[in-house]
Amino acid sequence: IWDVSSCRLTYDPFSTDTFYGGRHYVWKMTDSIVLHAEDNAVLHAEILDGAPLMRQLGCIAFDERRQGVMLLGGLDRNDAPFLYRTDDLGKEWKRIEAIPLRQLPIEIIFDSGTEDRILVFDATGVYISTNDGASWEYRDPGLGVRKATCVAVDPDDPSTVFFGVASPSRIEAIPQSRDAGGGVWMSEDGCDSWRKLPIDGLFNY
Numbered sequence: 001i002w003d004v005s006s007c008r009l010t011y012d013p014f015s016t017d018t019f020y021g022g023r024h025y026v027w028k029m030t031d032s033i034v035l036h037a038e039d040n041a042v043l044h045a046e047i048l049d050g051a052p053l054m055r056q057l058g059c060i061a062f063d064e065r066r067q068g069v070m071l072l073g074g075l076d077r078n079d080a081p082f083l084y085r086t087d088d089l090g091k092e093w094k095r096i097e098a099i100p101l102r103q104l105p106i107e108i109i110f111d112s113g114t115e116d117r118i119l120v121f122d123a124t125g126v127y128i129s130t131n132d133g134a135s136w137e138y139r140d141p142g143l144g145v146r147k148a149t150c151v152a153v154d155p156d157d158p159s160t161v162f163f164g165v166a167s168p169s170r171i172e173a174i175p176q177s178r179d180a181g182g183g184v185w186m187s188e189d190g191c192d193s194w195r196k197l198p199i200d201g202l203f204n205y
Contacts, residue, residue, distance in 0.1 A: 008057050012089075013064045020060060026051035026072065026090060048090040055079060058122075061108035065115065071096075071133075073105025073120060081105060083120060085133060099127050099136045107151040111190070113158040119191060121163075123147035126191045141185050141194035148185075159190040 009021040019029045026048045054074040058081075063069035072084040072093070081101035084093045103122040111117035116132040124143065127136045141148075146165050154160035167182040184197045 008060055010060045010062060013062050014067045020070070020090070022051075022054075022057045022060070024054055024057070026057070026060070028090065050092055051086075051090055052082070052084055052093060052095070053077060054082075056104060058104040058106055059108050061110065063110045064112065065110070071108045071110075071118070071120075073101075073108055075104050081122065083108075096133055098134065099129075100138060101127070106148065109151070109153055109158075109161075111158055114190075117190075119161070121148065121151045123149070126161075128191060139191050139194075141187070141191075143185070146182055159188065161187045161191055163187075163194070 008023070009019055012018040012020065015030075017030060021027060021029070028046045028048060051072070052074075053076075055077055057072070057074040059073045061071050063071075066087075068087055068089045070086050070090065072086075074082060076082050081104055083096045083099050083101065083105060085096055086093045099120065101120075101122060102124050105120050105122050107119075107121040109119040109121075111119060114130070116130060118129045118133055120127040120129075120136075124147070125138060125140045127138055129136045141163060143163075143165055146167060148163045149166050150164040152162045152164075154162075163185040165182040165185055183199060185194045186197050187194045
């Protein structure tokens with residue numbers, strides 16, 4: 001039994017009653033989540049012995065085109081960011097050394113519009129592979145000292161991506177204008193270029 005109140009979860013698109021998740025380990029669950037009357041959830045799950053041990057799991061995602069293909073992003077026991085891949089539902093994992101991660105990955109997206117295109121996001125920007133992970137290019141959305149905290153993709157147009165961005169947390173860096181603060185960044189060309197959305201009243205969150 002594990003407390004999953006702060007774990008990451010994803011479902012297997014080829015088996016919708018099967019979930020994968022974790023925090024320091026990776027586990028697989030095929031039975032129901034049991035919700036307590038309070039605020040936590042507990043479940044019975046199988047730890048994947050071949051998965052990497054980690055200090056923190058940042059994100060986990062399936063390739064919806066190819067059964068068994070999954071990417072895992074997190075921090076290792078030395079706090080170094082990593083990206084692992086499995087092609088057999090977690091029996092064997094291989095660390096992807098080609099990606100120059102700077103911080104904890106927060107989201108992984110297999111591009112539904114372009115085969116072999118993968119997007120990996122951390123708090124600083126996005127890493128793009130167009131050859132199924134063999135090589136990567138970094139795109140800087142121009143956040144400066146700000147950090148991205150969440151990502152969303154338009155389900156009708158996968159080339160449109162949104163970044164939720166937090167303002168600097170240091171008191172001396174609290175923004176005095178909309179341009180200097182956090183907010184929502186948008187890309188309409190698959191993360192090649194970005195612009196900040198002018199949302200009234202939203203510039204420091």
